[in-house]
Amino acid sequence: MQNITPGMRLIPEAVLANNAALFRTIPETPSHRDGSLHRVVIVGGGAGGLELATRLSRKFGKGRLSVTLVDRSRTHVWKPLLHEVASGTLSASRDAVEYIAHASRHGYRYRIGEVVGIDRAKRQIFVAPSFDDDGRQIIPPRVLGYDTLVMAVGSVSNDFGTPGAARHAISLDTAEQAARFNKRMIDACLRANAQYEQLSPGQLHCVIVGAGATGVELAAELHKSMREIASHNLDNIDFERLIRITIVEAGPRILPALPEHMARASARLLIKLGVQIRCGIKVTEVTEDGIRLGEKLFVPAELVVWAAGIKAPDFLKSLDGFETDRINRLIVDETLRAVGDENVFAIGDCANCVLPGEDNALPPRAQTAHQQADHLVKVVAARLAGRAAPAFRYRDYGSLVSLADYGAFGSLIGGLKIEGLVARLVYRSLHKMHLKAVHGLARTALASIGEMIVRRARPRIKLH
Template structure:
């Protein structure tokens, strides 16, 4: 039996293959609630899933609704900040949300585990067993019943089958991956400072594959963090001269999903910092020593980050006949219901929703998941009252990009352009809005004050 590791759980390969025969022998797990209550099961505790569970718990409480959140991890971190975890600018211990404690405070149930299948006829969700890092089972396989199922499993990096990418490049899909990169970055600086011989061509060189928001913002954060690390008595070599960061983008410009003026301003700032940008260049292979561009050019690199594209998790295309697109996203209608099943909904990056009058699906942004979570609260209320699900309406509030402390740029609703401190403030406010949705106004305010005080006593970046 092969064991697949990720985070705190080890899942047997046979279970991940969705062995339906195994789950047919398992009785449905009691919800410990009045069976007359409407059962909402939310799969995925990312931004949309956690906000939805919180809002439903607050609005209806355990006496009017049974809400269960299923996630394979024990803590939540806002995904748009994972590049700051990777650079060390954000300490996860200060910002992570512990599902167990949070569920208790906000009137929903949390179940740890990885969903590997559903039975739409019986309205059941199959949850794989959870194992510790030594391979010992913590929780057995479970079957959860539902009346309304919400899939909010987000997205994962798409390496497009590039040879060596899965093995040698680090994606930033999870907090564990971001922490792993952070450790490797610090190790690289310590190693270079301690060695007597000349640095090899790829040492202290980081290649970021993909120039979307994650890749561009990570480049700026790394420029700041690696120099901050070097300032802590790592003075045997000239880090300022030897640290190199390269962004490789297959398309014609960076930030392809954002307005062109934001991309130009960001590119100018990065170039001024010394970041090399290679647009119109495709990575054809990733090795342990660097990346190959095209057929001939090889770029040595000690660190490689893959942020070139996203797709929904592969298991979605195997979910009991639900329709998906070419990147595994569930096809949903304007009410966010999955095609062919009025009891299944999908939100966030794992949903492909083309609204009436539009040609393209909604963008995979945090604001999309936030608005869809708000909408599903109204949907659940309508279902409880026997009314039809309302139509979702999306409002684009604009785009923001923050390049560490060096600059921020934004394009807000109505075409309003902002930059500098105001853009930085707006960028940080997006996270505060998420915190408010998850914790409420008072706790968000207190956490903000605590964070300001902590920055006066702790290192500017995480060094372990």
Template sequence: MQIITPGMRLIPEAVLANDAALFRTIPETPSHADKSLHRVVIVGGGAGGLELATRLGRKFGGRRLSVTLVDRNRTHIWKPLLHEVASGALSASHDAVEYVAHASRHGYRYRIGEVVGIDRAKRQVFVAPSFDDDGRQVIPPRVLGYDTLVMAVGSVSNDFGTPGAARHAIALDTAEQAARFNKRMIDACLRANAQYEQLSPGQLHCVIVGAGATGVELAAELHKSMREIASHNLDNIDFERLIRITIVEAGPRILPALPEQMASATARLLIKLRVQIRCGIRVTEVTEDGIRLGEKLFLPAELIVWAAGIKAPEFLKGLNGLETDRINRLIVDETLRAVGDENVFAIGDCANCLLPGEENALPPRAQTAHQQADHMAKVIAARLSGHAAPAYRYRDYGSLVSLADYGAFGSLIGGLKIEGLVARIVYRSLHKMHLKAVHGLAKTTLASVGEMIARRARPRIKLH
């Protein structure tokens, strides 16, 4: 077994191999005092997992179902907004959902911990122990029983094994990573303003690897935020001239998953903001001082963000014999059931769902997770009633991209094109829909009004 040190996530090698021997001596933790209840365990408290736990808890919690949500984090923040946390436009502490409090209000149980394996024969989930920052154990290893297991662990950045990427680039998979980048960005501006010597090559330069929605939206947010930081009496250097943001994309254009017209409009706006766009070239190495493109070109940069590609977490690979694809996603059928096990399901980014008549699996987008959470609630209701699980049908409501305060573009159902204020309002409404599903209409409305008032009393961006 691996030695655990403070700050490490516990991933024992034996557990990754799904060896249940380590957990055989641990008694199963009861999910509810009433043992007659159908036990639903949801692994992952992202958009899909949290919405599903909320729906089930409100409707069935403590009556016909025992609903347990397992996540290694203590708070939830909507992942499509992490680029705003990274730029300082959004504070994770203000906008996060605390699982403990939320669970108590909505009829489900929250268990902190990282799931590292399952035993499908015994219908058990293995949860690794949790440690504090000093390396002391807070929660011991546990075994949770289930009747229905829903994997909703989302996705993480895929660096494709690029040398140096894991060490020197920051991904935006979690609120902690986004906050770490934000602090590094602020420190870079303060350092540049205070130093006496001339700026070194790449100083105050930011390279974003990957030109999907996260990458291009982050570029616009950083353009705004870094200049906002510089305006707070950091006047020893010319930030407007020295700040440089570059997007690198291996494909032929930015926003490859979105309509070409949207991508072209976005590119024109980014170029107008003097964001450099390099397409059709691969990153071959990431170093402390920048990135290497191809065999000869080196791009110096103080700040590097990796936003190119995704994969499901490694522990899903061969999870107790369940079938996965090349990026670790669980293969599911049209009811969202994992192939080979009638009691295991998957939703969101960690599910490879190829619907009948389609050529490609569903895209890893927030609207996919939202729709699948809604459908999964119907599947569980059918299981309770002894009926066949209904087939899932996906509806594409369109695509949106928002570039800070500079502009927004969208393509909705039927090819309707929107931009500007209308697109920005629709973009923001997606987050409100998520909050409504999680908190309900009344609290979401009150929170929105409170946020509008609070913004007048605090800085436009986070400065610490």
């Protein structure tokens, strides 16, 4: 939350998070004029939350449900593409979904704000006030009631308490963070090109901590985009020789959650591009000038991205008695209901769902959130009809990784291996499927055609 000058809040934020009694003095904000409607409140407008709000509104219309989406941001960017925002291939401002407009178009309600508490007995959530960049309050603290509550707050990067990581490394959890890294990258190139003195150690070097899909895909995107930036008349130095990208992974190989053949193929391609890969070593400190590996090795770097590990937001572990795991995820049963509360559900990265017969929780992937959003529509329909909630069934459709324009690799159902153009097209189709779920087929098709036309008239990457 923001640090606001004292006296500019209705209620201090520290109190908002820790003293639910003050919220009980605030009247509940009605979600709909018709109090007889079943109130579904969705917290989090990521892939799962936004798709769920859209599908519920389409299926039930305005006569049976009151659907409210709560998110602290005003726009949505599909999280699997945030590495493209960071590299400048995708523009967060141009390609984002605006919640206000989308909600109006699809018949649900959007409320800006950050949820800081819950009263399960009264079926209410507490939403902190919102402030502008100057500290002026925009929206006061509110209390929203629900009949069905869905937590879809996703995940954030887990720095495991590594000294200096929170201060000196940038994570790619939000579009704002990705855009901040992009600006820092462009500034680094402009600075290096304009300075008279010799480049300092680590200048124009980027270290990516974590070799999951985000880290690996980001490395390839940065290899392309930093050279694209340099090609725009930044010719005072040899960018091709001086730009360096390093991936650091604590595990034995890159892409540890994906099939080994995809990891080997991706590693070969990255090494061919000149990306340095360091596996089997942990980052012990992040400084202003680089990272420390183990006790003695120091890698100088001007840019550090933290993409190693995830956790659910910290506030979940302090919510009114819910059971969580070691990374703050809500424990849910096979219907996706939170353990201990029949009115609260969780989907996506913030849910720990171990299905019957399985040993591990479902993976934190976009396809998981997509399928769970589909399932929650059936759950809400069952609740409206007074039936028992159906059990969730997950189907793994495979894995894909795309390394910018250099290559793509995938493993589909049944172990089918794909690569090259076919893999890249399948990879892009995942985003189109998300857009179709959010906007509908016609609007997605028109937007895709428009994007192909406009792309020819603007730079291939964002340059500001």
